[in-house]
Amino acid sequence: MQETGGIVGRLSERGYRLTPQRLMILSAIEGSRDHISAEEIYAQVAAKYPHVNISTVYRTLELLKKLGMVYEIDLGEGRIRYHAEGSGHHHHLVCQDCGTVIDIDESTLSSLRDVLFRDYAFRAELRHVAIFGFCRECRKKKSRGGE
Amino acid sequence: MQETGGIVGRLSERGYRLTPQRLMILSAIEGSRDHISAEEIYAQVAAKYPHVNISTVYRTLELLKKLGMVYEIDLGEGRIRYHAEGSGHHHHLVCQDCGTVIDIDESTLSSLRDVLFRDYAFRAELRHVAIFGFCRECRKKKSRGGE
DNA sequence: GTATCTGCAAATCCTTTGCAAGTCA
């Protein structure tokens, strides 16, 4: 079930070396159910391999993005999060008030993708999209007159 | 036509002071056809009023956001851009390859807003949304085998 | 007069870079 062959292939095919750091970084990303930040990847890898440096994490992330093995998402926290190709794609409704994140299915945006392609010849990468707004609870809170 | 009354009201009603810095910052935002960054606002205000400091720009932006007078948009450049409430709302298709930005009309996303409200009770703030992907030109370039 | 604002300078946070030493192939 482990697709290590694919990973190894993808790197070496293209002339990139397979280093323990790269493997551990990729496996940290693949292992996280949620989206993971550079800092979190670093902490996780450093737990087993204290020698790593965060700049290696960033450089590897850059490479994996280029190879299409990892995607970015920006939830508006001032830091980027990462997630592995192959794990399920979905979207996020982020409440601007309380920060709650509601996950929604990929299919919710598929008709939008079609419209953008038809009308603008634009191929939207809607793998992980964050949509900001207000959740039901916070709207109630507001209409009650809270801050 | 100038709605200075509204601005003044909005600030003083809520107990905030009306300072020249705040007026100039807001007018810089309102005056920019495009979205404007903190650095650009600063440069523009500093041209007439060399004494301002960029931290005042950031603090004012924070306040204007809180009052709903200014909105943010993140085009993925590593810096946030701002824009005034009241100027036309629209969305952006950002090409990940060449950086081209295609502006699209607000109505393109209105059915999405409805779906999110109906299915998730989430009130999406779709004022300025950036959607990433690839434009027609860059797709052609790619299929021709360029990097 | 006084609480709110501002300017200044320094700090913080995330990310990137230069370079010499280390390592995969």
Add this chain to the structure above:
DNA sequence: TGACTTGCAAAGGATTTGCAGATAC
């Protein structure tokens, strides 16, 4: 061996913060 990678340390850019002096009301 030799080019690709890494660790380290320092730089970078955007944004935030502490504080004392300035200012709107």
